[in-house]
Amino acid sequence: VSSEGGGHNPSLVGVLRNPVFGAYFAGSSISNIGTWFQNVAQSILIYRMTGSTFLVGVVNFAMFVGLVAFAPWAGPMADSHDRRRLLLLTQAVALCIAASLWLVVVADAENTAFIVGAALMMGTAMAFSVPALQSLVPALVPEGHLSRALSLNAVSFNLARAVGPVLGAMVVAGLGFAWAFFLNAASFLVFVVALLVIRPRGGSGERPGSRRLRDTATMLRQDRRLLGLLAVVALASLTADPINTIGPEFATRIYGYQDTFTGWMIGAFGVGAVAGALVVSRVGLPSVRFVFSMLITGGSGMVLFGVSEGPVFGLIGLGIAGFGWLAAVMLATTAIHILVADDHRGRVMAFWSIAFMGVRPVSSLLSGLLTAVGGPRLAALLLALPAVLGALGLVMVR
Template sequence: MTAGASDRGRPPRRSPLGVLRVREFRIYWLGASLSSIGTWFQNIAAGLLVYELTRSTLAVGAVNFAQFIGSILLVSVAGGAADRYDRRRLLMVSQGVAAVVGATLATVTLLGAVTPAIVIGAALLLGFSLAFMVPALLALVPLLVDEADLDAAIAINSVSFNLARAVGPVLGALVVGSAGYGVAFALNALSFLAFVGALALVRPRPQRRAEGDRPRLLETIRLVRSVPAWWAVLVATTVISMSTDPINTLVPELALDTFGGRELDAGLFVGAFGLGATLTALTLTDWLRRRRRALPGSMLVQGAGMLLVGLAPTIGVAYVGMAISGGGFIAGITRSSVRLQSEVPDLQRGRVMALWSVAFVGTRPFAALISGAIAEIANARVAALALSLPVLLLAPWVGRQLERPTPPVR
């Protein structure tokens, strides 16, 4: 059979927007998008509130530390759960728990009893929910679309997060300015319930569930280490995630103090990053798919954008740096996620993607503390420059590892 005949026997690949014609994926995507927008309401409101109460960037870093530490503490349990239990139901439970936490924080805030410690505690509980959500969310996507559409599905799935990153912080800042922090937290709680409703309507393909003893974390690490390209993907994901921390920890200081802006400018900072990511995902996915060195190249673009943020003479130039960094971020994260989701067998996908989620969100607690500490000692500009270095320095090594042959995986 010729290559052309083989291609004709396969379903045609859809574009990122075209994959939304698949009913199950479309419903899931809409629900996830609403939930992501609500999460950014929470993120921007929590950061601004704690910065307003303490005037400490390190305290904002503590909020982010609390939000993401759960992904490290629960990596083995959460990844095993995504392989052993129904992923859709696991997502519904985790989102329901997050809705309860968000509603409680909103109530306390509206009653005027909120403190930095309460915000940090709520972030910790939401982080535990996030730890179970991420591996199940990632491992569910291949069950909603054909294999030929996986690239497009992951790209548009990333768009939902980054479109939320573009829109959510701006809307969140507007809500904070007009209605207060409590209303922003309440809208976040409602967004979790919207995702639960969407998941109730979705019917994914049957999932192969792992049986026997639950694999230990070290076994999963050894599995990934046995394939040089997979290990390089996790390293790349780690440094990409670290280099994005300024949008979580440093934005209040950058917007309000460094550039003398308002709460809305904090939202626009994060929105510029999300806009760059969204435009890249919608316009360059097919082009990046055909580029052999797309991942290391994306790392260089992301790091260069964050360097520009640190060196920007005006807030407008800093917005441009954020947009460039966002484009590199989404390209790199999409390529790393596609590589693992397409190569790792289904029986092992949940626990490997849990390890990926540790690289993606589990490193942020430490990045938040590091960037917050640097900002306290020096300033937010220096912290942004420091966080851009790992992704720039490790890009060449990642490129070399991806060229190595992939051994058979048992």
């Protein structure tokens, strides 16, 4: 399948009809749903085994710390190697890790150390896949379709975030943890098949004379626009992450529900995020005021969730938080792609992956510690501050 084609300002459906991007979108969406099966399952499993929200935070820390640790290598690899082949390798590794979790649970041999170790290895595979994944998208569609394709790429992740946790919680409650891990392994296989089918426009990598990561870091320091856009992504993600760590305790301690209600909470956040991506899908270079409003929206939603006494207002707050979070991230990400040359793209997206997911180790540990000290409400309210501070910072440097 080839990605040739043209057209300008297409509809979202029109972009999906592109056979290359359509195959990629389907495989990526299924894989993302499977990943949320594992995220929810491992958080609930650790919480049931230990009763410790801090250890849930440790698992999430392990899942994302690799994005920071391996960024110096992941970005350059995305620029100097075939991105599709790099993704094939990382997805195959992730499949093996998910399958190992399935086997351990089937054998009734699960323990905290193994689950943390598996999360660490999965995060390492993710560290090398994210820059390649983000850098590959522009090669799957004609240039005039880029904004829409990036929005759909975000929709893929967040539609999975809306559906995956709910389905994952249902699988855990109805079939058990082993099935959740097995289905995640199967989802990676689906994405591998999709990657084998597609042929990106103009190839997808092996660029001679690629720049060093240090050169890209210098460029970012000199370009306040790009640095500010990456800061928006990081601050928005700091505010968004706590729900993944504090969810089980918030569900049981505040709402009086079972810990599997975490899936519905993360799902509500995902529904809002999908709506946010669709709303900003036609925006190119955003105004400072627009990004400011989305950061404030995300922070306000987390505050509403943090003060909620019952699940109705809590789910509404999480939906608002998800809307503001992804809208702000999408506006910043689209602008980054527009402003960055392709020979810097992999390295810039390595910095983007640090901003988007690399802040989560810090956020996960903070969420766990704050919950241990002052309860889940304190964690939710204090970690709403980064989005508000980011919005104020945008106004000050405008």
